[in-house]
Amino acid sequence: xxxxxxxxxxLVRRRGQEARLRCSPMKGxxxxxxxxxxxEEGLKFMVYLQKENIIDESGMPKERFSAEFPKEGPSxxxxxxxxxxxxxxxxxxxxxxxxxxxxxxxxxxxxxx
Amino acid sequence: xLKVEQNPLFLSMQEGKNYTIYCNYSxxxxxxxxxxxxxGKSLESLFVLLSNGAVKQEGRLMxxxxxxxxxxxxxxxxxxxxxxATYFCAVDNSTLGRLYFGRGTQLTVWP
Numbered sequence: 465x466x467x468x469x470x471x472x473x474x475l476v477r478r479r480g481q482e483a484r485l486r487c488s489p490m491k492g493x494x495x496x497x498x499x500x501x502x503x504e505e506g507l508k509f510m511v512y513l514q515k516e517n518i519i520d521e522s523g524m525p526k527e528r529f530s531a532e533f534p535k536e537g538p539s540x541x542x543x544x545x546x547x548x549x550x551x552x553x554x555x556x557x558x559x560x561x562x563x564x565x566x567x568x569x570x571x572x573x574x575x576x577x
Numbered sequence: 578x579l580k581v582e583q584n585p586l587f588l589s590m591q592e593g594k595n596y597t598i599y600c601n602y603s604x605x606x607x608x609x610x611x612x613x614x615x616x617g618k619s620l621e622s623l624f625v626l627l628s629n630g631a632v633k634q635e636g637r638l639m640x641x642x643x644x645x646x647x648x649x650x651x652x653x654x655x656x657x658x659x660x661x662a663t664y665f666c667a668v669d670n671s672t673l674g675r676l677y678f679g680r681g682t683q684l685t686v687w688p
Binding site for chain 2: 497504519
């Protein structure tokens, strides 16, 4: 049973470009969470999605950031017009439901030049 | 907002020694998790603690939970080099499932 799959593992963008991060949850999991980790910090919640619905986006910046989890395909975290401060590791986690443990992917390390 | 504090943030210890990492959280929570993270890697789940007084052990690591004090501990017994990593505690809001993480404890075990 494959775990949570994130790609790419590393992503380099120049300031002003767009970054797209993908997350395929574990098989059977319909709950997806995105977290951001800055260097030497803990993970900070960004957004929680179920299929086709954003349930909680209270941790996501209001501008430039968006997330989706379509009926078919992976969840996407999109960052438009990236800035240096967006450099971080972005982790996706999935679960069967909110009461079950979350399983984490390997993360996408985003670097902004 | 739920706050999670870990201490110490950095821990350097000699092989064979014992030590405890502490995790305090600010409001009632249903579950507490301990994770391990190696540099550049994802988070590996170590323990899930569900109730007051819960104690779980795996190898040289033992975790406990005191919900009244809102405190969890991760005790390391006779440390070995392979335990060097960053350890995070996290608590959840079971209504929505989001996890609140501490800043992590960077553990280095030296010979």
